[in-house]
Amino acid sequence: MAAAPLIPAYDFVAPPATGLSTASISHLSWVFLVVTSNNYAEALEFIPQNFGLFNFLIDASSLPADDASQIKALLNVGASKVITSLEQLELLRDPKLHIEDDRLILAIGKGNKTREDFENAIRNTSLGVFVPDVTDVGFVLGWLQQYGTENRPSVYISFKATPTLEEVLELMKVDASVVINSKDLTVDSGKEEGLLSVGEIYSSALKSDRSDGLFTTLVVDELGVALGLVYSSKESINESLKTGAGVYQSRKRGLWYKGATSGATQELVKIDMDCDGDCLRFTVRQKGKGFCHLETRTCFGVSSGLGALEATLKSRLGSAPEGSYTARLFKDPKLLRAKIMEEAEELCEATSKDDVAWEAADLLYFALTKCVSAGVGLADIERNLDAKSLKVVRRKGDAKGERTNEKKEQSTPTPSAPAPVSQKEESKDRIEMKRYFASEISPEELEAVLKRPSQKSSNMIMGIVNPIIKAVKEEGDKALLGYTQKFDRCPNLESTVLKAPYPEGLMTISPEVKAAIDLSYENIYKFHAAQKEAKPLEVETMPGVKCSRFARPVERVGLYIPGGTAVLPSTALMLGVPAMVAGCKTIVFASPPRPDGSITPEIVYIAHKVGAEAIVLAGGAQAVAALAYGTESVPKVDKILGPGNQFVTAAKMVVSNDTGATVSIDMPAGPSEVLVIADKTSNPAFVASDLLSQAEHGVDSQVVLIAVDMSKEMLQDIDDQLHAQAMALPRVDIVRGAIDHSVTVVVDSIERAFEVSNLYAPEHLILQIQDAKACVEKVQNAGSVFIGPWTPESVGDYSAGVNHSLPTYGYAKQYSGVNLATYVKHITSSELSAEGLQNLGNAVMDLAAVEGLDAHRMAVKIRLDHMKTSK
Numbered sequence: 032m033a034a035a036p037l038i039p040a041y042d043f044v045a046p047p048a049t050g051l052s053t054a055s056i057s058h059l060s061w062v063f064l065v066v067t068s069n070n071y072a073e074a075l076e077f078i079p080q081n082f083g084l085f086n087f088l089i090d091a092s093s094l095p096a097d098d099a100s101q102i103k104a105l106l107n108v109g110a111s112k113v114i115t116s117l118e119q120l121e122l123l124r125d126p127k128l129h130i131e132d133d134r135l136i137l138a139i140g141k142g143n144k145t146r147e148d149f150e151n152a153i154r155n156t157s158l159g160v161f162v163p164d165v166t167d168v169g170f171v172l173g174w175l176q177q178y179g180t181e182n183r184p185s186v187y188i189s190f191k192a193t194p195t196l197e198e199v200l201e202l203m204k205v206d207a208s209v210v211i212n213s214k215d216l217t218v219d220s221g222k223e224e225g226l227l228s229v230g231e232i233y234s235s236a237l238k239s240d241r242s243d244g245l246f247t248t249l250v251v252d253e254l255g256v257a258l259g260l261v262y263s264s265k266e267s268i269n270e271s272l273k274t275g276a277g278v279y280q281s282r283k284r285g286l287w288y289k290g291a292t293s294g295a296t297q298e299l300v301k302i303d304m305d306c307d308g309d310c311l312r313f314t315v316r317q318k319g320k321g322f323c324h325l326e327t328r329t330c331f332g333v334s335s336g337l338g339a340l341e342a343t344l345k346s347r348l349g350s351a352p353e354g355s356y357t358a359r360l361f362k363d364p365k366l367l368r369a370k371i372m373e374e375a376e377e378l379c380e381a382t383s384k385d386d387v388a389w390e391a392a393d394l395l396y397f398a399l400t401k402c403v404s405a406g407v408g409l410a411d412i413e414r415n416l417d418a419k420s421l422k423v424v425r426r427k428g429d430a431k432g433e434r435t436n437e438k439k440e441q442s443t444p445t446p447s448a449p450a451p452v453s454q455k456e457e458s459k460d461r462i463e464m465k466r467y468f469a470s471e472i473s474p475e476e477l478e479a480v481l482k483r484p485s486q487k488s489s490n491m492i493m494g495i496v497n498p499i500i501k502a503v504k505e506e507g508d509k510a511l512l513g514y515t516q517k518f519d520r521c522p523n524l525e526s527t528v529l530k531a532p533y534p535e536g537l538m539t540i541s542p543e544v545k546a547a548i549d550l551s552y553e554n555i556y557k558f559h560a561a562q563k564e565a566k567p568l569e570v571e572t573m574p575g576v577k578c579s580r581f582a583r584p585v586e587r588v589g590l591y592i593p594g595g596t597a598v599l600p601s602t603a604l605m606l607g608v609p610a611m612v613a614g615c616k617t618i619v620f621a622s623p624p625r626p627d628g629s630i631t632p633e634i635v636y637i638a639h640k641v642g643a644e645a646i647v648l649a650g651g652a653q654a655v656a657a658l659a660y661g662t663e664s665v666p667k668v669d670k671i672l673g674p675g676n677q678f679v680t681a682a683k684m685v686v687s688n689d690t691g692a693t694v695s696i697d698m699p700a701g702p703s704e705v706l707v708i709a710d711k712t713s714n715p716a717f718v719a720s721d722l723l724s725q726a727e728h729g730v731d732s733q734v735v736l737i738a739v740d741m742s743k744e745m746l747q748d749i750d751d752q753l754h755a756q757a758m759a760l761p762r763v764d765i766v767r768g769a770i771d772h773s774v775t776v777v778v779d780s781i782e783r784a785f786e787v788s789n790l791y792a793p794e795h796l797i798l799q800i801q802d803a804k805a806c807v808e809k810v811q812n813a814g815s816v817f818i819g820p821w822t823p824e825s826v827g828d829y830s831a832g833v834n835h836s837l838p839t840y841g842y843a844k845q846y847s848g849v850n851l852a853t854y855v856k857h858i859t860s861s862e863l864s865a866e867g868l869q870n871l872g873n874a875v876m877d878l879a880a881v882e883g884l885d886a887h888r889m890a891v892k893i894r895l896d897h898m899k900t901s902k
């Protein structure tokens with residue numbers, strides 16, 4: 032496949048005002064990102080979220096030169112190619128890493144490397160070369176002439192200074208891929224002076240072998256199955272990139288918006304060109320009956336194989352004929368589980384070619400049924416496989432416990448504490464928090480050490496969130512649906528709201544999970560009901576002057592239940608139960624849907640239990656905006672509650688500051704965090720497990736250990752536990768990202784530990800210290816406290832009764848976590864008798880006179896005069 036002719040560098044800080052979005056860039060399949068320490072955390076989240084949509088070319092050469100762990104993490108989460116410095120490259124040449132040479136590109140022209148350094152570094156490799164400055168181009172071209180390009184697959188040339196169109200085209204003659212900053216690109220047809228049309232630039236690298244100048248275009252689905260053959264022109268390519276839909280060039284009728292009349296539209300996934308640049312491949316998500324005018328999925332007849340099976344299972348999930356076996360499997364997870372296990376066993380035992388094929392087919396059928404019921408399709412599985420193939424740090428691949436004979440013979444290690452790995456042996460792959468001694472650093476340095484990762488880039492987040500809020504406010508459901516289809520990858524979603532009463536079929540959950548929800552519900556209910564004020568507060572401030580304060584529920588509440596990196600039904604309980612206890616009249620849930628457009632059944636069950644009248648199937652800033660302003664189908668609310676990622680938190684802040692929205696929020700509850708204070712009496716395995724339980728929430732989570740007067744050996748023990756336990760977790764990549772910006776601070780006294788903790792103001796504070804209960808009085812700032820060795824933070828996350836929706840980012844200094852008062856407002860009243868007004872009247876009149884507000888004074892005087900005359 033030919034290299035894409037340009038690699039757009041999307042500027043996230045100041046997105047272009049030209050109609051070009053990340054989506055239109057994504058279809059070109061390559062995106063160039065410059066990753067620095069400041070945006071590393073975002074990149075680590077953004078890359079896996081958009082894996083399969085983009086190929087990522089990352090310039091990581093500004094990351095620390097003496098530590099390649101961040102680059103490894105970027106490669107691990109799916110960066111296709113990474114540009115490194117010479118020093119980083121040396122570190123990455125580690126035989127334990129599985130890095131194909133062509134994934135690394137050496138940056139030259141940066142720093143003070145000589146040509147000799149550069150030539151030595153690349154002589155025996157097939158590394159590409161990255162030239163960060165246009166002034167180096169002459170040198171590279173000379174070098175190419177001398178050494179040839181056969182072994183060097185790609186030369187990427189990036190310009191920090193904006194090149195002219197002529198320069199770009201001139202350079203493209205040497206078959207180079209070109210990086211162009213997105214601010215110079217547009218997809219608008221009436222483009223402004225000086226801007227480049229994406230379609231034009233793209234098609235300038237193509238050569239047509241047809242007399243009409245059109246490009247032959249193969250249209251395929253996400254599995255690569257050919258749907259049909261069409262033609263493209265530079266206008267149609269541009270239009271397709273602009274609309275994100277399948278648009279082609281009909282030889283008779285001009286621009287052809289596929290499905291405009293039949294409804295069988297296409298969502299564009301990406302565009303590739305073939306090896307000699309005369310043919311295009313459009314990968315699309317086909318909607319409706321299919322691509323062919325004969326209403327079949329493809330123009331080549333009936334489809335078969337796994338893709339056809341997936342389509343059948345998907346349609347059965349929607350409306351399976353009563354009595355069908357597949358319907359039974361969907362309804363009975365235990366049966367499905369048993370069948371998967373049974374078929375896997377049979378496949379292992381099969382030996383003949385026929386038997387292996389037979390059993391593998393059975394296993395695939397049941398496995399795909401499981402996938403479809405969870406909203407996972409073959410394209411997701413392929414994406415996952417592709418992502419795994421890019422991992423540079425491989426798992427050992429041993430089977431778990433009883434599945435291997437050897438393991439059966441071993442003594443069983445405690446489940447929470449797998450054998451520690453020697454730090455020396457695997458130091459480069461270690462998952463390890465940085466360690467500081469509080470006595471050795473200044474207060475300013477301590478503050479910097481404890482800085483939350485996500486505080487660093489609010490400009491970038493606002494740049495993304497503000498346009499989303501504006502669009503939902505102005506366009507309502509249309510924008511809401513569009514963003515949901517895009518961010519939550521559910522192209523077939525048709526409506527963004529599910530209204531009560533919810534169909535039984537959408538709440539089918541296992542009896543164990545139902546029992547767990549019911550038990551947690553009871554505890555949360557009890558704890559929040561106990562917070563109810565028994566009666567109004569009444570005080571007679573002086574004879575005849577009665578003041579009172581009474582509570583009323585906020586009438587309409589919108590409850591955000593996160594669903595990006597993990598689905599959190601527990602948050603539905605934490606927000607829904609107190610809303611019900613407080614007596615809110617309208618409860619609306621919002622949560623990102625699954626890719627098939629459905630919502631997790633546990634959330635629907637909880638919505639039903641707490642009496643939520645609707646569930647908005649949307650997440651992120653768009654869900655927050657819909658709740659704040661209302662849309663045609665989403666009811667507007669008075670208060671928005673609930674945690675979320677940086678986009679959700681930022682959107683809550685924006686709408687609560689808009690007087691046009693008249694909506695308030697609970698608090699800024701962002702990425703989860705925990706601070707553990709532990710001393711010599713603590714159990715290292717427990718400490719590590721608590722740190723990891725919050726680290727697994729997201730790469731932007733942060734965990735902090737304050738170790739009180741601890742020996743080096745014990746600190747090492749905790750580090751070893753953390754690494755070993757982390758490596759056994761399915762979310763190890765997320766954990767690695769979070770631990771990367773997490774710290775241990777060693778202090779010498781319990782007093783100093785609480786000083787540091789109160790300064791940090793953690794969302795969760797865990798006390799694993801002697802006399803933990805007695806130390807609670809030292810807590811000044813924290814969302815929720817977990818006391819003693821038997822109180823892991825996860826009990827509060829799910830079932831103890833306390834709320835888990837808590838202030839993060841240090842806002843525990845001024846905000847409480849969600850509690851009954853969060854759903855209630857207080858109204859005061861005064862009632863004066865004639866005697867009361869006589870007692871108070873002069874004071875009021877004197878103060879009104881001081882302020883020059885005569886009408887205020889008169890409102891009292893008129894009554895006092897009236898009393899006098901009516902005596």
Ligand SMILES: NC(=O)c1ccc[n+]([C@@H]2O[C@H](COP(=O)([O-])OP(=O)(O)OC[C@H]3O[C@@H](n4cnc5c(N)ncnc54)[C@H](O)[C@@H]3O)[C@@H](O)[C@H]2O)c1
Binds near residue numbers: 597732
């Ligand atoms: N503080 C608390 O009380 C508390 C409680 C529970 C969870 N949490 C935290 O909530 C967070 C949940 O985050 P999540 O991501 O899993 O789910 P989420 O529902 O908050 O966010 C997912 C949504 O983010 C939006 N989004 C994702 N990438 C985007 C992009 N590049 N541009 C614009 N929008 C984008 C999408 O709309 C998506 O639906 C975690 O950090 C977790 O730690 C906090």
Ligand SMILES: N[C@H](CO)Cc1c[nH]c[nH+]1
Binds near residue numbers: 836
């Ligand atoms: N710890 C999160 C609050 O920061 C809440 C949660 C939900 N599920 C698991 N944990």
Ligand SMILES: [Zn+2]
Binds near residue numbers: 725728828
């Ligand atoms: Zn949690």
